[in-house]
Amino acid sequence: MxxxxxxxxxxxxxxxxxxxxxxxxxxxxxxxxxxxxxxxxxxxxxxxxxxxxxxxxxxxxxxxxxxxxxxxxxxxxxxxxxxxxxxxxxxxxxxxxxxxxxxxxxxxxxxxxxxSAMQAAAARVGAPLGHDFCVISLSDIRKPWEVVENRLVHAARGDFVLALYNPASKTRREQIKKAITLLLEHRSGAVPVVIAQNLGRAGEQVLITRLDKIDPDIIDMRTVLIIGSSQSREVERADGSCFVYSPRSCGG
Amino acid sequence: MxxxxxxxxxxxxxxxxxxxxxxxxxxxxxxxxxxxxxxxxxxxxxxxxxxxxxxxxxxxxxxxxxxxxxxxxxxxxxxxxxxxxxxxxxxxxxxxxxxxxxxxxxxxxxxxxxxSAMQAAAARVGAPLGHDFCVISLSDIRKPWEVVENRLVHAARGDFVLALYNPASKTRREQIKKAITLLLEHRSGAVPVVIAQNLGRAGEQVLITRLDKIDPDIIDMRTVLIIGSSQSREVERADGSCFVYSPRSCGG
CATH class of the missing domain: 3.40.1010.10 (Tetrapyrrole methylase, N-terminal domain)
Known part of the structure; x- marks a missing residue:
């Protein structure tokens, strides 16, 4: 056997x-x-x-x-x-x-x-992965940074929602900053962003912000980010709670 | 409450x-x-x-x-x-x-x-989602086909692995054919493709093929496809079994 x-x-x-x-x-x-x-x-x-x-x-x-x-x-x-x-x-x-x-x-x-972490992060805030999305590791330990950049650009041009894994570590501090700068060239700074850390563990933290307001200093190796497409929306409910979702339909 | x-x-x-x-x-x-x-x-x-x-x-x-x-x-x-x-x-x-x-x-x-279906499909054959990937619904019921095409093109240009949901139904028969034609303009026909149907249910079927050999007629609404990047590989083991995986590293 x-x-x-x-x-x-x-x-x-x-x-x-x-x-x-x-x-x-x-x-x-x-x-x-x-x-x-x-x-x-x-x-x-x-x-x-x-x-x-x-x-x-x-x-x-x-x-x-x-x-x-x-x-x-x-x-x-x-x-x-x-x-x-x-x-x-x-x-x-x-x-x-x-x-x-x-x-x-x-x-x-x-x-x-x-x-996977992106699924748990999405569930905590709504349905940000409710439509077409890309999943990218920002680590350039085993691939050239140019490959990461090329993928970020095409994900942005295709107006995909992005789930970013391995956004930073103690030593890799610049990648997430470069990624944000690059994405801001192609996408409104107002798109909603979900920053999730330690999901399902002690210290779980899930933050909703926008692309031009991400604080790179809080991002570590236990963080996953979901960056909305042009169609993704943050909505406030009557009780003051918020959800983020990506509609199933979109304009041409 | x-x-x-x-x-x-x-x-x-x-x-x-x-x-x-x-x-x-x-x-x-x-x-x-x-x-x-x-x-x-x-x-x-x-x-x-x-x-x-x-x-x-x-x-x-x-x-x-x-x-x-x-x-x-x-x-x-x-x-x-x-x-x-x-x-x-x-x-x-x-x-x-x-x-x-x-x-x-x-x-x-x-x-x-x-x-999600893509995760179960991947687990059945190896690790085709082991590196950056895009997840796209081929349904054009709620979005214009041009949006789907634009995303397919950018996913291909970024050399992402693709997971395709809702590839076809009884009435939507052309979308998967168009998608394959479009992808073949940007990607070798030799990249491995996983076609998974009825995962975890009666009639489960998981097929490994290549991009230029997909038979569109077998694709239905219970099918998910995973299309390899240029780096994805099908490997045959000594006992004749095969696996498909996408390496964690890639060339520039």
């Missing part, structure tokens, strides 16, 4: 977003592999799997370790937050498998999807 | 994708509102809520009905498949609330996110 490496997304952090499929896989695991922050989000498990903690930014090493453990017969779950298929570990696992085709021949990979 | 309308996504169809948050809301509902196909995906519930079935394509009527029921004190859950915030009912509810600001003043809206 083939060994299986399960790559699993917990969702943004709250237990109520962990799917039954993910819970079942966690409950059957002998070994969990993951970045410490994500392993800390795993609920207590009766099966008490062994935990293999790794640092951030060592995705390839972590993918190899998980594949090795699976090849040795362990029931391994590689844990990520959000959806493993969206800017997370699934791609790193397949990258390793492509580069080393003769390693791990007996290991099948199973991906378990999860709620 | 405010009345609450809950708008909830079941995920693509399988029970294992219904989040605990969604299950809890269903278990507390007095009334369920939704399109018949989606209500049929709801598991049996001990609380036996009253079911208000509506046809497809009457989103605004359905949204008003759900808001009316909530205003009357019912614990209403408006049920959708996938994520209610991605081409689903959440946007229709907010549209009604914006247009009729003095109606339903005492009703708060709560959105419960779900796994």
């Amino acid at each position: 083939a060994h299986i490496l399960t790559v699993l997304g917990l969702g943004p952090g709250a237990r109520e977003w962990i799917t039954p499929e993910a819970s079942e896989a966690l409950g059957a695991a002998s070994d969990l592999v993951g970045y410490r922050t994500y392993l800390d989000l795993v609920p207590e498990l009766k099966n008490t799997p062994r935990r293999h903690v790794s640092g951030n930014r060592v995705e390839i090493k972590r993918a190899r370790e998980a594949l090795d453990l699976a090849a040795s017969g362990k029931r391994v779950v590689l844990v990520t937050s959000g959806d493993p298929g969206i800017f997370a570990m699934a791609s790193a696992v397949y990258e390793v498998l492509e580069k080393e085709p003769s390693s791990w021949p007996g290991v099948d990979v199973r991906i378990i999807p999860g709620i | 405010a009345h609450i309308l809950t708008v909830l996504g079941l995920g693509p169809g399988a029970r294992e994708w219904i989040t605990p948050e969604a299950s809890e809301a269903l278990g507390a509902a007095s009334d369920l509102v939704g399109y018949r196909t989606y209500l049929d995906l709801v598991p049996e519930l001990k609380n036996t809520p009253r079911r208000h079935v509506s046809g497809n394509r009457v989103e605004i009527k359905r949204a008003r009905e759900a808001l009316d029921l909530a205003a009357s004190g019912k614990r209403v859950v408006l049920v959708t498949s996938g994520d209610p915030g991605i081409f689903a009912m959440a946007s229709a509810v907010y549209e009604v609330l914006e247009k009729e600001p003095s109606s339903w003043p005492g009703v708060d809206v709560r959105i419960i996110p779900g796994i």
Whole structure:
């Protein structure tokens, strides 16, 4: 029988977003592999799997370790937050498998999807992703900044809503500023923006602002931004509460 | 106390994708509102809520009905498949609330996110959404086809992976053909394409092909397509199985 490496997304952090499929896989695991922050989000498990903690930014090493453990017969779950298929570990696992085709021949990979941060952020404020949108990582660690800029420009020209992942870190402070400047060349500063941090975790904060009023200093690596299209609207209700949504229809 | 309308996504169809948050809301509902196909995906519930079935394509009527029921004190859950915030009912509810600001003043809206079809499709084949991507509805019922074309062109020029929703229906047969023709002007016909149908339901089918080999005749309203970027790859493993993924890095 083939060994299986399960790559699993917990969702943004709250237990109520962990799917039954993910819970079942966690409950059957002998070994969990993951970045410490994500392993800390795993609920207590009766099966008490062994935990293999790794640092951030060592995705390839972590993918190899998980594949090795699976090849040795362990029931391994590689844990990520959000959806493993969206800017997370699934791609790193397949990258390793492509580069080393003769390693791990007996290991099948199973991906378990999860709620991604943009979905939780959208749900907190309304329906900003209710119409066509683009999802872009602002990290230029593994791609040239020119590629990011080109995508931002085309997303803006296509009048897409944008969901921005990895907008900043302690050391990457300029990317989000450059992105805002670039988007303001193509889009009104008045479009609504959602800034969401620590979704479903302690310190959750969701802020509604506008493109020309984003404070880049508050943006960190646990932030996801949703930037409205020309059609997206912030609406105030009679009780003073606000929602942001993107209509299903739009003018020509 | 405010009345609450809950708008909830079941995920693509399988029970294992219904989040605990969604299950809890269903278990507390007095009334369920939704399109018949989606209500049929709801598991049996001990609380036996009253079911208000509506046809497809009457989103605004359905949204008003759900808001009316909530205003009357019912614990209403408006049920959708996938994520209610991605081409689903959440946007229709907010549209009604914006247009009729003095109606339903005492009703708060709560959105419960779900796994969207593109995420389940991606998980079945690998990690095709592992890098920047665009999500586009090909329906031109509520937006001019020129808007769709403009977005397809910019998504192609930005070399985004594309997830295409509502690619066709019984009457809309030309849109997917036009979209493929347009994309082929900007992108190699060899890029991998994932065609997924009835995910997590009876008749699930997931096909890997390439952009210049898509058979438009098999595409229906329960299909989601993922079209690779220039960087996306289909890889065959030693055992003959295949995966599709988009690497985290890319050339300049």
